Amino acid sequence: MLQSRSAPTPSLHFPESPTRPEHAGDYSEVVFSAAGEVERPAPDADLAAFRDHAGRLIRVLDDEGRACGPWAQPSDPQALRNGLRAMLKTRAYDARMVRMQRQGLTSFYMQCTGEEAIACAFQAALAKGDMNFPTYRQQGLLIAQDWPLVDMMCQVLSNAKDRMKGRQLPVFYSAPDAGFFSISGNLGTQYVQAVGWAMAAAIHGARKIAVAWIGEGATAESDFHAALLFASVYRPPVVLNVVNNQWAISSNQAVAGGAQSTFAARAQGYGIPSLRVDGNDYLAVRAVGDWAAARARNNLGPTLIEFVTYRVAPHSTSDDPSKYRARNDQSAWPLGDPIDRLKMHLIGIGEWSEERHVALQAKLEAEVSQAAAEARSYGTLHDGPKASPATMFEDVFKEAPWHLREQRQALGY
Amino acid sequence: MLQSRSAPTPSLHFPESPTRPEHAGDYSEVVFSAAGEVERPAPDADLAAFRDHAGRLIRVLDDEGRACGPWAQPSDPQALRNGLRAMLKTRAYDARMVRMQRQGLTSFYMQCTGEEAIACAFQAALAKGDMNFPTYRQQGLLIAQDWPLVDMMCQVLSNAKDRMKGRQLPVFYSAPDAGFFSISGNLGTQYVQAVGWAMAAAIHGARKIAVAWIGEGATAESDFHAALLFASVYRPPVVLNVVNNQWAISSNQAVAGGAQSTFAARAQGYGIPSLRVDGNDYLAVRAVGDWAAARARNNLGPTLIEFVTYRVAPHSTSDDPSKYRARNDQSAWPLGDPIDRLKMHLIGIGEWSEERHVALQAKLEAEVSQAAAEARSYGTLHDGPKASPATMFEDVFKEAPWHLREQRQALGY
């Protein structure tokens, strides 16, 4: 069957960012829902119960900071204050590390500004023994557990106390005791590994769950498909998290296929229940995290969660978003700031105040400063003690074979 | 949040085939619909219009061989007789090639028995200049175009007239003039190439479409994901075909994730319209093929089609399905045989008869025999003329560099 004479000229669609430096910021296309509007399915509901969730947005906090709807959990002010503290501390940590990078104390840094609620609230849904397979933007998972900042900083500074022995790029932490898997520089690879880890836990009957993390840009990688498929087939205790912060370096989420369907929708094509959540709403993230973790723990199989958020900071310290984003891009973002929103909620329920907030902020900044001073005392990338060159040849294998010993000797060690 | 004490012991789900040699065949789980039941969306309908199609089955021929429902096209008896002829010829060709392989005239062969309708009817929807990216089970695409059998056989026999110069495994044809892309031994790779080819056609404004082919087992490969994603993002003129013949060597489609959702459903997760079709119903395949090809030609973007069928034959001549399938597996298959069904339809509308059928069969077998005799006269894998060893060093590059010339000389050529 040939096309009719009137068939349109063939052409391709090239997805474009809604906004570029020459425009005003515009996120009016982001699909969202009013707070409290989206139902909470039974954890063992049929896939059909999730169909609409892929196109909507679970939100608990409304514009006035009130918790509402079926995803609002019984209030636990202390837990929420802990969450606020974790987010504030993460932000203070990021700010300090960027400064240290600018001072030339290390080569590189990556912030999670604006996305703090996701890692901080999700971590609260996890238990000792669970394992996160994070990306470079989930430092909040460590900070929410009060993992020693000095330890993190020493990794960033590649100094003598860097447990990674200066091998990894800054922010590529590893902390088995915190359920934090070693970060890979290769996007996506850890997503399917999390599925394998969860399979192993289930094979051995261990009551542990795995959590996979990926950016919306990296869902394009092959490992994302493999992870969804294997999770669908074997139904291991894994939660598959997608952090959609709208940007992958310079390319908008539309380039990752976000304009044709949501990232949550991907999972349903594999028969995996999925939810889409306001990632700047601490209460929503926590509620959905609890829900998905419980599903995994109760052998009900994998869940995919798309967290909708916004990357406030540059991609990394090597990046300059003024080259590709609208100048007022951030202010056009409709879902606000996670810290401001949780603060408003806590103040609204009478469990927080401006004064306590300012005091906490100051205390955390002091804590971060003190940690920074201590970390610096162990050296920095270009200055002071660091791992001996002899260590470069360790851990390639459990024991260095002759050729690595020879090479070490050739280097003079 | 920890699991309750009563949480079930973690365990994995291991998909199993519904049937194994120790059982009776059983395909009652195959989701299907009555003939004529499934709607025909407008080619430019919204994705929402396709939602249900992923879980249903477009069928035109009912059990009595009558064409019914919105997908039934105006009857064209001559076109249908051509289709019947193509399917019969394909089956006769397969039977003969298996025999030649058993006679030791070549190393290997792969049949498409039971799946003939898919390639034969789909090819009828295509135009000169379109390009198929087939798997090893789409010989029907060539035969439906009356591509010379001798040419195909010479490839299978790796003889002196094999245009592939004996390089490829039997059945890995290549025929640019027939819109038949060179077959790769690596599953899935060609799926995304088809998307690239269609992008190229659109970039140059050429009115050509690409057709990607893959087995349900191979949808697990990474290239399937890449193809769907790039097709979703750039919307090129491509039709994405999945042939779900229930088996991938010894593993049932459930191992490929077919139990949790259909292969048609995958596409909708990427925002690509998809349909699920009775692959043993020549009329349904033709109707859906026309429909999807028209969408592509009219710049309406990609379509994914899942063809539901059954692999009657062993995977290849190296395979022995009695080791992993129920003895009566085929008879449990509910969608019948494509040749029988089209024949019944044609007889039903008074356009065919048992006598003409028997006569045609005999004629085609004679044609195949004659071609086989001719092909054998040009040599076989182990006997008679074949490509000179000097040709082994050609086509690695356009011009052989010195090292390949040296190697050729070292071999004595």
Next chain:
Amino acid sequence: MPRGTMIEAIRDAVDVMIARDERVVTFGQDVGYFGGVFRCTEGLQKKHGPHRCFDTPISETGIVGIAVGMAAYGLRPVAEIQFADYMYPAYDQIVSEAARLRYRSAGDFTSPLVIRMPCGGGIYGAQTHSQSPEALFTHVCGLKTVIPSNPHDAKGLLIAAIEDDDPVIFLEPKRLYNGPFDGHHDRPIVPWSKSEHGELPEGYYTVPIGKASVQRAGADVTVLAYGTMVHVAEAAANETGVDAEIIDLRTLVPLDIETIVTSVSKTGRLVIVHEGTRTSGFGAELAAEVQERCFYHLEVPIQRVTGWDTPYPHALEWNYFPGPDRVGRALLKAMEA
């Protein structure tokens, strides 16, 4: 000593290890119910259950990806890639992940997995069922690469690989599955049960990774070979009458450099044989190392007899395969100078 095939050897090794060590699991395409297209895991699912031996989707990325996750958890996965030619979709997980996990995490996480894959030609498998991609593994630091040439070694090396704390690539020359093969494709097939190299001890034992074996002692020329080529080299030595010392490397990384240097220092002549393509093949590494270490002992140039720099062709398989004739000519040439 009982005899057995290489297939039985591999099956035995996995069977023994699943029974001994609750961390061992095996999986891959068609590996579970069916037992693999070469039947290397036949019966294991029935014996040990699907949680120890199971089918996977056709995704090499996924197969190795879950293996890395499982190994990081503490299991000892033995993943099968159906043919070495199909390992490429898994290459990222192998190179960027399995090989580097211990290093990048300074030992926090490790990846003690085994990836088995049939390799090599000789079965008319054409370009996608015949490849020998060992050099693509030997170049990657953090991987051990093993390739046995007989049932005894296959079983002992595979058990050692499973017990090894590092990721091991385990290449199985498929033409050796059912019998030794010396490259004389036109002669009757010899089964392992009829071969002196067919010994297959029962139960648990290991063959150490990193140790070569001298397949045939000799005084005049050293031959470095592995997999199928060990048998081809032996045939070539016997047929030419050259007193060759044939070293079966068994492990490519870490290499048994001592055995190699000792032999070449003695013979002063070296022929390297492999089936993989020539340019940047593993023979290049062997030649580079030996010329540096044995420079003043070498009497003639080191020769490489290898697969050609072309894809493995179907009909011309035996023109591609570096058979005893080509190896024999190299031996004679080494003796000429």
Next chain:
Amino acid sequence: MPRGTMIEAIRDAVDVMIARDERVVTFGQDVGYFGGVFRCTEGLQKKHGPHRCFDTPISETGIVGIAVGMAAYGLRPVAEIQFADYMYPAYDQIVSEAARLRYRSAGDFTSPLVIRMPCGGGIYGAQTHSQSPEALFTHVCGLKTVIPSNPHDAKGLLIAAIEDDDPVIFLEPKRLYNGPFDGHHDRPIVPWSKSEHGELPEGYYTVPIGKASVQRAGADVTVLAYGTMVHVAEAAANETGVDAEIIDLRTLVPLDIETIVTSVSKTGRLVIVHEGTRTSGFGAELAAEVQERCFYHLEVPIQRVTGWDTPYPHALEWNYFPGPDRVGRALLKAMEA
């Protein structure tokens, strides 16, 4: 002659070819609007439109997969992989498809594409922004592998690569993007505008694929190098005073064996330098070929100065990098014997 950076050279080459040849398109992650993280395609989308220069999803599999399909259609795709370290997900499409399409279809279909990727260390990029995986391409028959060491060659070779009818892997030493680099990381950075090697002719021209260039003539030792190491070798020769002949290979496959053999036959001494890991690196192939062809001319063992067999570390970058000191010691050692 005007001067320019290597980034400008690459951008120029693509720009010239998009303008000259309607078949040329370029794409990759961040390549379109932004112009690539190293800005090699900056301005091209604006100038030529999104159908000639566009952003892709973060899928190397997909990037090379569509490139193969486009090339088969008749286009001349120039695909960018953001860092060579991220080429592994595309490796299957490169090895099994791009490299073999012409062969397996006996010329029915071809794959004239270019895959550009920044490689090498020296920017504190650690293990996933520093790799030199050239040997993983040179082992694959059907691929041409090119690596320039200066802007002039980068532009001319890239234009030649785009015009080439075979698939070309185009490696760009990222440490050379903005200036030559001789390994003295503690000295001030020299921009290309200040370097005698910074010449960048305007408009269309080609540098032939398969031809090496003698970067520095000399009588005593031959040095084979490519990319960044050409400059390191030059510094080492100048600093040690060894009269080295430095050959910039420019193309690894097909190799300019004639130039190499001529030089080694003259000097009798050879040092091979590369940044990639040692075992099975491209240096092994060079050593193997040269020892065979120049055996009777060689006066000392061929040495390889390479990256260590470890991942590229972050803090210890300069202990990993084979700098002028290590190369210099090899030169002196070559002169000793």
